[in-house]
Amino acid sequence: MAPANAAVKIPLEAPVVEKRVRNRAATEQAILDAAKRLLAEEGFQNFGINAVARGAGCDKQLIYRYYGGLNGLVEAIGTDLGSWVTDRIPDDTGGMFLLTYGDLMERLSMLFLDALRADPLMRRIVAWEISENSEQVRRLSEARSKALAGWIERMRGSLVPPKGVDAQAVNAMIFAAIQHIVLAAAVSDQCAGLVLKNGKDWEKAATALKRIVRGVYG
Amino acid sequence: MAPANAAVKIPLEAPVVEKRVRNRAATEQAILDAAKRLLAEEGFQNFGINAVARGAGCDKQLIYRYYGGLNGLVEAIGTDLGSWVTDRIPDDTGGMFLLTYGDLMERLSMLFLDALRADPLMRRIVAWEISENSEQVRRLSEARSKALAGWIERMRGSLVPPKGVDAQAVNAMIFAAIQHIVLAAAVSDQCAGLVLKNGKDWEKAATALKRIVRGVYG
DNA sequence: CTTGCTACTCACCGACCGGTGACAGATTGG
DNA sequence: CCAATCTGTCACCGGTCGGTGAGTAGCAAG
Known part of the structure; x- marks a missing residue:
């Protein structure tokens, strides 16, 4: 509505809403x-x-x-998402020497876990991906997985998985576990009966994850 | 409003729509x-x-x-969901003797994987659980997890996890991995770069899963 | 000042949503 | 037979949605 005293042109009290600049x-x-x-x-x-x-x-x-x-x-x-990985996840090895494929995967798991925990937007996108298959979400999904794959490839260096292990399938499982547990925790602070509230809870989860990785890759 | 020609009671042309019975x-x-x-x-x-x-x-x-x-x-x-587990997942050991905790978890993983793959309703509910935290979905979630926990407890029998392993955390990871990979596959036929279309693809996933379980529990 | 472009707002559309009150027809009990 | 009750239908409400066409305010060039 126009103010009743439209004749008065001077904004007596500063119009609290700052004028939108044309830009x-x-x-x-x-x-x-x-x-x-x-x-x-x-x-x-x-x-x-x-x-x-x-x-x-x-x-x-x-x-x-x-x-x-x-x-x-x-x-x-x-x-924008393309820059997510490079922004949020360190590209170096944190001063560690990754001697084995197991070292690598353990570190990747931890980095990915923390990064996803810290990024609500990414979590929502992941949840979206598994809830719908529209054109929109497919685009997002593609951008995300591409960036992620590139990051992994970069980190991998010349390390190769041990013979006799289907690393692609195993790694898919590991990343799936991380994604699901982080999403579940973000919504309900637990996953499959495991409480995930404070840092101590997450320590346990991280330990379990490392144990899994080490169990497969040594 | 009463129909104008209320006097005409006879449905001239047979009312194609079959009458809804009052029940x-x-x-x-x-x-x-x-x-x-x-x-x-x-x-x-x-x-x-x-x-x-x-x-x-x-x-x-x-x-x-x-x-x-x-x-x-x-x-x-x-x-209704309470009866899901008991309906869709066998309660026996499939004729196998589960000698170790590893045997048990391997079998549980496979049963859960197959059951979830075969049940679209359950998948949607799981997706719902990690996308929203309304009262509705909390109720569903609770019913589901309760039924699942009961099933696991029943199957476990007297087997105990090996010392030095946080079985609850590890199992949460394993079930999280199963849930996420099945949900992702149901929507886009892949998960983290791993294609999951035909039975052969799923065989690879199952093998990877078993390897993970065995890696932890022996 | 006028003209023309750009940035931006507004009013309106049809569709569907969750929710509710009023009503019609069958069934049952007195 | 009437009245109450149960089962089911319908019309309508306010609100929000995605989408569009028309109009307004700032600004720069001529």
């Missing part, structure tokens, strides 16, 4: 940020055009114009 | 079946009063009357 780049960034924030905090369930526009404080029309709708916006998130 | 028990069952079918086939995303009523071929009002709304209906599903 396309900034607006695009605000939309993207809002989308990521919303997805990370609320999950994919209520992720939609209206909610993003509300979160970005602009009209949803701009999302259509700048990103071509929600699909394009999700794609933009996926592009 | 509360049958209707309740139809609603419950529709809910389970809908959840299994469409997932929790579009699971709602309207959709269930449509699927059951009755008015949504009846869901409110008979189940007290969607919450009550979900609770009824949860109750």
Whole structure:
């Protein structure tokens, strides 16, 4: 509604809402940020055009114009995602010398576990991946797995898995375990009866994970 | 409104739609079946009063009357779920003698893997569990985990895990891995780069899983 | 100042959502 | 026979959704 005293042009009390500057780049960034924030905090369930526009404080029309709708916006998130691994997971070996494939996988497991625990957006995306198979989520999924595979390849160096072990299948199991346990814990602080609240609980989980890795790879 | 031609009582052309019999028990069952079918086939995303009523071929009002709304209906599903484990997973040892804890866990892993692969409803519920933390899903989750824990306890018999291994944590990891890999495969036929389409692919996954179990428990 | 472009907002659409109150027809008990 | 009850249907509510067409405010060039 227009103020009753429209004749008065001077903003008597400073209009608390700071004026939106006309700046396309900034607006695009605000939309993207809002989308990521919303997805990370609320999950994919209520992720939609209206909610993003509300979160970005602009009209949803701009999302259509700048990103071509929600699909394009999700794609933009996926592009951003490419830098996730390189941003959040160290690329070096933490000063350790990885002598064996077992050393490598143990370290990768720990790094991935911690990184996923620390990143709500990534968790939501993983949950999304296993709940739906739309075009949107496929794009995200692809970007994520590609980045992850590249990271692993980089870390692997020249180490090779021991003979007689289907490393790809085993590693898929290990990463699956990590993803599921982190997601379950994020939602309900437990997984399969195992409580996962404080750091001590997570220590136990990490130990179990290392034991599994070492059990297979020595 | 009363029909204008209320005097005409005879349905001239045979009413193709077969008359719904007035039968509360049958209707309740139809609603419950529709809910389970809908959840299994469409997932929790579009699971709602309207959709269930449509699927059951009755008015949504009846869901409110008979189940007290969607919450009550979900609770009824949860109750049904209690019999899931006992229905779908064999309680005996398949003619094998489980001599060691490793034998036991290997067998449990295989049974759980196959059972989950074969049950879309259960998969959807697991996906729901890690995507949301509403009251509804908590009830389902509780029913499921309780039934599962009971089954494991029953199968365990007097076997005890080896000393020095945090069996609870390790087993949580193993079950987490199974759940995640099955869910991922159900949606996209792969998990962490491992293709999971045909039986041969699953054989590899099962072998990897067994190797993990044996690596920990011998 | 006018013209034209860009950034942005607004009002509105049809569709579907969960939820509710009123009502119709069959069944049952007095 | 009437009245109460049970089973089921229907119309309607406010709200939110994704999507669109029209209009407004800032700004720069001529």
